[in-house]
Amino acid sequence: MTKGSIVAGFIAPHPPHLVYAENPPQNEPRSEGGWEPLRWAYERARASLEALKPDVLLVHSPHWQTLVGHHFLGVPKLSGRSVDPIFPNLFRYNFDLDVDVELAEACCAEARAMGLESKMMRNPGFRVDYGTITTLHMIRPQWDIPVVGISANNSPYYLTLDEGVDEMIKLGEATRRAIEASGKRAVLLCSNTFSHWHFHEEPALPEDMTKEHPQSYAGYKWDMRIIELLRRGEVEEVMRLFPQWVEEAFAEVKSGAFPWMLSAMGFPKTPAELHGYGTVIGTGNAVMEWNLEAAGA
Amino acid sequence: MTVVSAFLVTGSPLPMLRPDNPAWAPLAQGYARAAEALSASKPDAILLYSTQWIAVLDQLWQTRPHSLGTHVDENWYEFGDLPVDIRVDVPLAKACIDGCASIGVSAKPVDYQDFPIDTGTIVADTMLNTLRVPLVIAANNVYHDFASTERMAAMAVAVAAGQGKRVAVVGVGGLSGAYFDRSIDIATDHVRHPADDAANRAFLDALCAGSDAARAAVGAFASATKADMGMKHLAWVLGGTGGFSGAKVHGYGATYGAGAAVVEFVLA
Numbered sequence: 339m340t341k342g343s344i345v346a347g348f349i350a351p352h353p354p355h356l357v358y359a360e361n362p363p364q365n366e367p368r369s370e371g372g373w374e375p376l377r378w379a380y381e382r383a384r385a386s387l388e389a390l391k392p393d394v395l396l397v398h399s400p401h402w403q404t405l406v407g408h409h410f411l412g413v414p415k416l417s418g419r420s421v422d423p424i425f426p427n428l429f430r431y432n433f434d435l436d437v438d439v440e441l442a443e444a445c446c447a448e449a450r451a452m453g454l455e456s457k458m459m460r461n462p463g464f465r466v467d468y469g470t471i472t473t474l475h476m477i478r479p480q481w482d483i484p485v486v487g488i489s490a491n492n493s494p495y496y497l498t499l500d501e502g503v504d505e506m507i508k509l510g511e512a513t514r515r516a517i518e519a520s521g522k523r524a525v526l527l528c529s530n531t532f533s534h535w536h537f538h539e540e541p542a543l544p545e546d547m548t549k550e551h552p553q554s555y556a557g558y559k560w561d562m563r564i565i566e567l568l569r570r571g572e573v574e575e576v577m578r579l580f581p582q583w584v585e586e587a588f589a590e591v592k593s594g595a596f597p598w599m600l601s602a603m604g605f606p607k608t609p610a611e612l613h614g615y616g617t618v619i620g621t622g623n624a625v626m627e628w629n630l631e632a633a634g635a
Numbered sequence: 636m637t638v639v640s641a642f643l644v645t646g647s648p649l650p651m652l653r654p655d656n657p658a659w660a661p662l663a664q665g666y667a668r669a670a671e672a673l674s675a676s677k678p679d680a681i682l683l684y685s686t687q688w689i690a691v692l693d694q695l696w697q698t699r700p701h702s703l704g705t706h707v708d709e710n711w712y713e714f715g716d717l718p719v720d721i722r723v724d725v726p727l728a729k730a731c732i733d734g735c736a737s738i739g740v741s742a743k744p745v746d747y748q749d750f751p752i753d754t755g756t757i758v759a760d761t762m763l764n765t766l767r768v769p770l771v772i773a774a775n776n777v778y779h780d781f782a783s784t785e786r787m788a789a790m791a792v793a794v795a796a797g798q799g800k801r802v803a804v805v806g807v808g809g810l811s812g813a814y815f816d817r818s819i820d821i822a823t824d825h826v827r828h829p830a831d832d833a834a835n836r837a838f839l840d841a842l843c844a845g846s847d848a849a850r851a852a853v854g855a856f857a858s859a860t861k862a863d864m865g866m867k868h869l870a871w872v873l874g875g876t877g878g879f880s881g882a883k884v885h886g887y888g889a890t891y892g893a894g895a896a897v898v899e900f901v902l903a
């Protein structure tokens with residue numbers, strides 16, 4: 339069997355507004371559009387993913403928060419209706435996804451071998467979180483590639499940030515080992531917003547783009563600083579700044595997907611490509627890609 | 636009399652899903668005793684606030700008349716599913732939304748099929764509400780503090796009084812926040828830190844001494860034990876009852892290391 343590999347990693351944030359704005363048949367609410375630059379960013383990412391022809395998508399989502407260890411979806415088929423608890427007016431989505439249980443089990447076993455508490459989720463009635471679903475829809479609306487869904491262990495919030503990041507770095511290493519042993523072509527998805535300062539009230543028409551702007555200028559400046567560093571391939575500097583970034587931008591990356599993905603990719607020094615940036619209810623969202631295959635990594 | 640009973644209860648599904656587990660049995664049994672007390676008080680509706688229903692934009696109120704289905708908790712799915720059969724007192728909930736304007740809070744109704752009603756609300760409704768009276772369910776907006784949660788509960792009770800209704804006030808949430816982050820033998824579950832256990836017990840004593848003692852204790856207790864959401868579920872009870880003269884602890888224990896109790900208040 340050929341060695342499996344991580345062919346690419348994407349920062350793929352999950353504001354449900356993007357699904358709402360697109361009006362796909364799976365989502366019940368209808369919109370007039372909105373957030374087009376971010377949706378065009380996802381269009382570019384979709385094209386790139388199509389060309390990569392991955393066997394599996396792995397997504398780490400902050401909206402499946404687990405207290406005891408790192409959990410992996412472990413049921414071959416999961417379907418249902420996902421209603422966003424924060425934006426139920428925008429996101430009521432009928433999902434139907436295939437899980438790559440074999441790879442999920444391998445990731446779980448590797449994580450356990452590295453001393454991480456880890457667990458397979460085997461309850462067929464489980465409702466997949468809206469972060470996972472939004473990211474997957476935005477990157478691959480066809481839903482034709484099996485998925486490994488990974489929870490966000492609460493350690494960055496429960497322990498110190500450093501201890502939490504250390505857990506995620508190990509989880510990334512475990513993920514890479516499992517992928518390499520699987521022989522599969524894998525794409526990683528970091529389902530995170532950058533600056534998470536947001537408005538506290540929703541505009542009457544959510545897609546009224548005259549109301550959309552960064553909620554915090556400090557948060558916006560952090561977004562630009564991080565994007566610029568990533569575009570230059572300076573991930574080491576980003577990781578050095580990580581605690582300050584998390585603190586000052588209230589960044590959702592604290593939940594672990596970002597260090598997980600970078601660690602799995604071996605903290606690549608190749609520049610990341612920015613597909614686009616935009617704010618959603620004031621938060622900063624970048625769609626970015628590391629195409630490791632093209633970079634010859 | 637509008638408020639006919641009041642309770643502070645754990646929102647963990649563990650005692651409900653495994654009432655036979657010796658470590659969780661006291662909480663399940665405590666819930667059964669509290670349910671009897673609630674039934675005896677004959678409320679027309681339950682005003683319920685659960686720390687686990689997180690809101691960040693507006694103050695949300697459930698207005699779907701009947702929610703039916705099955706809920707699978709994102710953490711405790713291996714212990715079983717939670718049946719959902721929740722009825723809401725819609726006229727009262729809508730009046731509470733209107734009432735929010737009078738206290739300067741922006742509020743919204745939530746009426747969606749398959750809305751993920753939080754585990755704490757489902758557990759409390761199942762374990763406590765054997766009468767099956769309708770609920771009024773208010774979200775925990777993370778930007779609202781203890782005092783504004785009290786004001787909201789007081790508003791809800793005033794609105795219920797305006798409708799001539801008898802209500803039970805229920806705050807759903809935990810005590811000390813530290814939990815076991817590695818798998819444990821559930822039969823041996825206990826409050827993770829001895830200091831938290833002592834603080835929980837002292838805090839329950841304060842509740843039993845009445846609302847003045849509870850108010851005096853809650854701030855230091857919440858910060859020392861990283862208590863669930865700063866004990867805003869107690870703020871709901873304090874605001875709703877306008878104070879209580881004592882309390883009875885029907886059950887106390889741990890839910891995977893975190894402190895949990897079932898408490899019935901003696902109304903002033």
Ligand SMILES: [Fe+2]
Pocket residue numbers: 352400401469531590
């Ligand atoms: Fe999010």
